[in-house]
Amino acid sequence: MGWFTKKTEKEKLHDRYKKLIEEAHKLSHSNRKASDLKTAEAEEVLKQIEALS
Template structure:
């Protein structure tokens, strides 16, 4: 309950965005492979940002 108003860190926000991109890519992959590949590339860029944040 005390964590109710806790703000998310930048890494947590990026993790949520990464997960959302992967889910979208999976859903789209059945009908439009090109769009799914684009979403996967975006997700990989987000993963690199997360890695850089956790390194520092």
């Protein structure tokens, strides 16, 4: 069934990346500097995902 399976590290990082990108997009409408910081943080997470591949 898979209800209680744990997420892999890669899946956790992917979820975090997606959340950061969404936050950056929302912030881009009101606070460009904060949006840029979230985007940079998302890029670091993406590098970690690529390192696991």
